Amino acid sequence: MNTPLYAKAHRSINEIKGPLVFLQSIPDVRYGERVTLVDSLGRKKSGQVLEVSERATVVQVFEGSDGLDQKSTAVFFSGDVVKLGLSEDMLGRVFDGSGNPRDGLGEVLPETERPITGSPLNPVCRQQPFEFIETGISAIDLMNTLVKGQKLPIFTGAGLPANRVAVQIARQVIRQSKEELIVVFGGMGITSREYNYFYKEFQDSGALANSVLFLNLADDPTIERILTPRLALTTAEYFAFDKGRDVLVILTDMLNYANALREISSAREEIPGRRGYPGYLYTDLSMNYERAGIIKNQKGSVTQLPIVTMPNDDITHPVIDLTGYITEGQIILSRDMDRRGIYPPINPLPSLSRLMNLGIGKNKTREDHRQLQDQLYALYAQGKEIEKLTAIIGSAGLGTTEREILRFTERFEHEFMNQGERPRTIRESLALGWELLSEVSRSELRRVEDKYIDQYLSGKTAATPS
């Protein structure tokens, strides 16, 4: 995204406010055009035209307006919208949040260039997702299956290990696909500790060679975060739809993205919506999240795994709420499970993959998958209810069935959910699921058909008459 300098420098700045620079009206400037600003010391910043009129031209500065002044700053207009140069050589590379190399390995020679806002995929060209992605995590693969072309966010809380889960998934899906799959990683406002963690993990596991990283750090300009996910998604679409690769996009943390959007909106004195976020937050978020999917009769796919922090663990926070309204389900991390040392701390009850049915079953995972999932879910939900009850009235009055369900629940959490970092194949997850079902008597297994019980239920209680 380096800018050649254009002949004409404009110095007609009227006002600088937050990330916005207001100039006098400049002829021939395009809405959405890319801009370079040079301050009195010769430092360059990039920006984009936000509004043009006969009275004024408004530019938003991605690197922030610090150091710019009204008199000496020169503004250069590029004559074109913001684009990203793309090439297969981007694999294995790390870029900053504006798309400049961050790894000291020099510029990438672009094969093609694309506007980073993307275009909407025509609904008639979409292929309905149908293929299962194995993440190695039972709580996802068996309980909330991720499907190629899906957008499935992880809702997390401050201090919960969402990044660790994300890296684990990235590593595993690359390995599982025999390095066919590519991970594009967009980090917005991540700390340098997180940066080191991601970089090291990607490098050590060999995943880096199959990844492209765009990282905007916490002390990088906040406004740049507007660009980062768009760069990541433009790159993903290039690899998926130009090169026919399956691409998994991990975006963390979309809360920081939304906060950057809020900052610009308030600098423009727009009417604020809920908690100060602009009224167009839904539209803006969906312009990013909808960039996932598969195209009919074409190889390649874009799958999204955005990570969003719930401030104060509040699921009704507007950024979380709108994300839930756009994406196709959600994986929710639980503070309670984390405290109890369960990793990954995925709470199966509120988590949901809406496209699960499309990716599972016969010839995909296994014919009993749906029913086993239903049964595990129902028993676990029941178990949690019983736990709540016993907390009030004690366990003395519990019947055998209830005790069985409690034992199931205990094992479900500590063995099934708490799997650590060791990946399980879907077969292993299914087998473990069935093994746990043997904790309860067969008559309690109302969600699975007898033929599957006969086939898959292991020893212990199989003798119980139905």
Added chain:
Amino acid sequence: MIVGQISRIAGPVVNARGMEGIKIRDLVRVGELGLVGEVIEVKGAEISIQVYEETDGLKVGEPVKSDGRPFLVELGPGLLGMIYDGIQRPLEIIRDQTGSFIARGATGDPLTKKKRWHFVPTVKAGAPVAFGDVLGWVQETPAIQHKILVPEGIAGTVAKIKEGDYSIEEPMAELHDGTKLHMRQLWPIRRPRPIAQKISAGVPLITGQRIFDVFFPVTKGGSAVVPGPFGSGKTVTQQALAKWADADIVVYIGCGERGNEMTEVLTEFPHLEDPRTGQPLMNRTVLIANTSNMPVAARETSIYTGITIAEYYRDMGYDVALMADSTSRWAEALREISGRLEEMPGEEGYPPYLASRLAEFYERAGRAICLGNHKRQGSVTVIGAVSPPGGDFSEPVTQNSLRIAGAFWGLDARLAYSRHFPAINWLTSYSLYLDALQDWYTQEVGLEFVQMRQELLEILQKEDELKKIVQLVGRESLSEPDKLLLDVARTIRDDFLRQNAYHEVDAYCPLKKQYYMMKAILAFYGTCKVLLGKISYEEMLRLPGWEQLSKMRYTPNEQTESYFPSFIQDLSTMSVTKEAVA
């Protein structure tokens, strides 16, 4: 032609000057690319335009043109089975032009000009005709006769009319004054199509969904709102209705929602059968897809495009059902554009005219005697999804919709979490059409239907009260009749109200089966009441009836008559002996 220049660009709103004579709602072409837009404000010499395509790259000074006409939808044979964006661009043709991703400036004829339709006249030369009269028909799909109506502003005596094959551009009739009549007509989307008379509606839209048909029915010509937090089942509900409701025509509007959901409809509907005609469902469906990432101004327009098409088929005498998923995204588009116009905001930033716009939209639902000859009757039923932020129903879109719509189907996050689908809260939802429908149900299914509905609701209400007691003192302290009521209520919830939209059989439940299912539950309840005190409650719970009731919904629909009467008989006379229990 009015020609002016762009004076300001701010996202989807563009200002222009030098457009004397232009009117609000006129259609304009913006910039060198000729982007489609609509005038939404005229203020002195400057106008504001909402542009239906992305405005990136536009410059001040680029031309804006208009021929002073509003945005018009094309109506005529060939609408059924089509998928359009919010401004009626056919998405399949756009694909052929610009590939998988929608590029700007693409255009396409909403109705194919190539196809020739076989027109059969129903009036003869010499007949006087006027707006709304039926001139004849073409067989649009095997099940739908598309009536060709006289367009607005035309009246006279038919001079020539001839059976034959015509494209939508070729005149198939002529009046004495030389006016040529075509099968295609145009209509400005924001103006309701006129009718002769609104009439009260006494017929339910049968949906095959037990909770609606039994508890909260909507009339043909009525309106219902479905608010609910994310993931609670709005889309699954809307799609179930689009599949199974006994409407002649379905208009399904994906308004600011997901691309994959439109693909789902496009993938499934051609393979599903309309339960009444056996035809592929797609043959009775018109899809409007303006997904969340498509331009926001066209999203605002999409519901008007949809309802105009719905009214057009109503005018032929059909029952049309329209689903809008989601009206909140439409309201947000309104808010976004209002914000760019720097209008004074009302509640939650929505423009003050939100309530009136919503009312105008829902008012276009209704049952009517159509304009013109034959005294045809038709209806438009509107079912609007609402997506309240945080699932909080006190927000303006939900509240304003509730004020107008006749049925409220409230989706409940807690039910969805516990995987009780459809997650419609049976205690807070309501239908104002019950009185109007009482006669229909009594005549068509039987008086008992209405009474049984009442009984089931009462049991569920009683359950709610008892549950509060149970939370305080535990279930064991309840009397046996109360325990029984709780267990029957659970059966009503789990085995009657729950309905799996993905299950081969359960997805659609014929009305007669709904009737029998209620009857079975109440028959068994009666039997249990008799048994109270005669056997222990533990024994009562082991009666086979409970399990049988839990499976009745999977009885194949075509076996309804052969299975249920004897099943109900068994349940009501269940042997009272100890052996039956053991």
